[in-house]
Amino acid sequence: MLHEEVVGRIRDILLDGEIPPGARIPERELCERLEISRTPLREALKVLAAEGLVQLLPHRGSRAAKLTDKDMRDLFEVCQGLEALAGELACERITDREIADIAAAHAAMVQHYREGDLIQYYRGNRAIHEGIVNAAGNPVLAGLYASVTARIRRARYVTPMTPQRWALAVSEHEAILNALQRRDGAGLSHILRAHLRHKREEVLQAGFAETESSEPTLKIA
Amino acid sequence: MLHEEVVGRIRDILLDGEIPPGARIPERELCERLEISRTPLREALKVLAAEGLVQLLPHRGSRAAKLTDKDMRDLFEVCQGLEALAGELACERITDREIADIAAAHAAMVQHYREGDLIQYYRGNRAIHEGIVNAAGNPVLAGLYASVTARIRRARYVTPMTPQRWALAVSEHEAILNALQRRDGAGLSHILRAHLRHKREEVLQAGFAETESSEPTLKIA
DNA sequence: TGGATCATTTTTGAATTCAAAAATAGAGAT
DNA sequence: ATCTCTATTTTTGAATTCAAAAATGATCCA
Numbered sequence: 001m002l003h004e005e006v007v008g009r010i011r012d013i014l015l016d017g018e019i020p021p022g023a024r025i026p027e028r029e030l031c032e033r034l035e036i037s038r039t040p041l042r043e044a045l046k047v048l049a050a051e052g053l054v055q056l057l058p059h060r061g062s063r064a065a066k067l068t069d070k071d072m073r074d075l076f077e078v079c080q081g082l083e084a085l086a087g088e089l090a091c092e093r094i095t096d097r098e099i100a101d102i103a104a105a106h107a108a109m110v111q112h113y114r115e116g117d118l119i120q121y122y123r124g125n126r127a128i129h130e131g132i133v134n135a136a137g138n139p140v141l142a143g144l145y146a147s148v149t150a151r152i153r154r155a156r157y158v159t160p161m162t163p164q165r166w167a168l169a170v171s172e173h174e175a176i177l178n179a180l181q182r183r184d185g186a187g188l189s190h191i192l193r194a195h196l197r198h199k200r201e202e203v204l205q206a207g208f209a210e211t212e213s214s215e216p217t218l219k220i221a
Numbered sequence: 222m223l224h225e226e227v228v229g230r231i232r233d234i235l236l237d238g239e240i241p242p243g244a245r246i247p248e249r250e251l252c253e254r255l256e257i258s259r260t261p262l263r264e265a266l267k268v269l270a271a272e273g274l275v276q277l278l279p280h281r282g283s284r285a286a287k288l289t290d291k292d293m294r295d296l297f298e299v300c301q302g303l304e305a306l307a308g309e310l311a312c313e314r315i316t317d318r319e320i321a322d323i324a325a326a327h328a329a330m331v332q333h334y335r336e337g338d339l340i341q342y343y344r345g346n347r348a349i350h351e352g353i354v355n356a357a358g359n360p361v362l363a364g365l366y367a368s369v370t371a372r373i374r375r376a377r378y379v380t381p382m383t384p385q386r387w388a389l390a391v392s393e394h395e396a397i398l399n400a401l402q403r404r405d406g407a408g409l410s411h412i413l414r415a416h417l418r419h420k421r422e423e424v425l426q427a428g429f430a431e432t433e434s435s436e437p438t439l440k441i442a
Numbered sequence: 443t444g445g446a447t448c449a450t451t452t453t454t455g456a457a458t459t460c461a462a463a464a465a466t467a468g469a470g471a472t
Numbered sequence: 473a474t475c476t477c478t479a480t481t482t483t484t485g486a487a488t489t490c491a492a493a494a495a496t497g498a499t500c501c502a
Binding site: 003036037038039040059060 | 455456457458462463464465
């Protein structure tokens with residue numbers, strides 16, 4: 001198994017929430033499961049720590065990173081900036097073909113919305129945002145975006161998606177597609193910011209708090 | 222020596238250009254120099270590879286990453302976006318004290334300009350940009366910014382700094398400080414973008430090309 | 443003499459081993 | 473019984489070792 005694959009596998013395990021935020025990372029188990037020794041596992045953990053998904057505590061192992069409200073706010077803020085930038089660049093560079101693909105993804109997403117299929121809706125939603133970022137034609141940007149969105153998604157917040165919020169999100173997506181088709185960079189950038197701001201408000205308002213599941217609260221001396 | 226320190230030491234060695242872009246990373250030598258074994262060294266190299274400073278070639282070792290013109294353009298583009306975002310956020314959050322510090326750094330930088338001390342000028346320039354990014358109060362943003370600027374700086378491009386360019390840069394910095402003092406987020410963001418765009422044009426126009434120093438060009442079969 | 447093939451050396455990647463640090467368990471004292 | 477201190481176990485971090493892959497170089501043939 002290649003180094004990058006090990007990193008990817010563990011990243012997925014973390015993103016799937018299989019190891020909840022704040023929980024210890026069981027080295028031994030992961031070694032057995034991935035059928036590797038501790039050396040490559042630990043290399044991967046250090047990489048994931050640099051990415052912000054894992055927290056290393058000297059001499060007492062590693063844990064799945066736990067995000068505070070502040071962390072979440074910061075991540076959204078950066079995500080917003082990256083998407084806005086991607087939107088502007090995409091409008092300069094996107095091909096008709098790519099626009100058509102995103103339009104198709106949009107239509108599919110709207111269909112999922114009509115059917116009330118939240119999971120599929122989210123999937124489609126993500127595909128559109130990633131499509132825009134990729135259309136920016138900037139791998140550095142795409143990489144940072146992937147890293148930031150991964151950390152956001154990491155926190156399996158369960159935002160109660162109200163019909164109002166959902167409808168708003170869909171209408172915003174209509175505007176996004178529209179700006180993209182018009183190749184209106186400034187407009188797209190503006191809409192994307194608003195879209196992300198709304199999402200962030202949802203998440204934080206919903207009382208995002210990464211509850212400590214495996215660590216007792218410290219008693220004060 | 223702590224893991225993070227090892228990463229930092231090697232990062233510095235790369236940023237100092239001690240190992241030129243494209244050159245093989247001498248594992249053995251680095252081990253001796255840092256007085257560590259291969260295990261922690263290799264952990265650090267994988268982290269630096271994830272950061273984009275090192276290129277890992279399966280079964281044939283690691284090299285100092287070499288940037289193409291496209292890479293450089295992409296990095297500048299993202300750097301621009303991050304600084305613009307930082308500028309906007311900084312205007313919302315910066316304290317009078319922080320403004321005063323940046324103003325002082327600006328004055329010092331202008332003095333270095335007058336004295337024609339390019340090295341000190343660059344140092345001051347960097348301090349100002351970092352000051353703005355830090356004033357944004359977003360560690361995630363600061364981290365990404367550090368990573369991107371490191372990669373840019375990594376490429377020891379030698380831009381011939383003409384008097385005209387230098388004067389323009391200084392006048393842009395006047396405008397930057399001004400916008401910051403007025404806490405004009407949109408204005409600051411706009412100026413920062415222009416400033417970075419000019420810098421990028423300089424670098425790329427100057428024919429940035431990471432000349433291959435240690436690898437013969439492949440002969441076409 | 444030039445080039446191809448095979449043996450040797452070197453280097454890489456990963457498992458194992460080892461020492462130090464931390465966690466745990468147990469004994470003794472209060 | 474509970475707390476504390478110590479001995480034991482476990483876990484962590486890093487050096488070493490080992491196998492596989494690649495690079496090197498030597499030999500043989502045209």
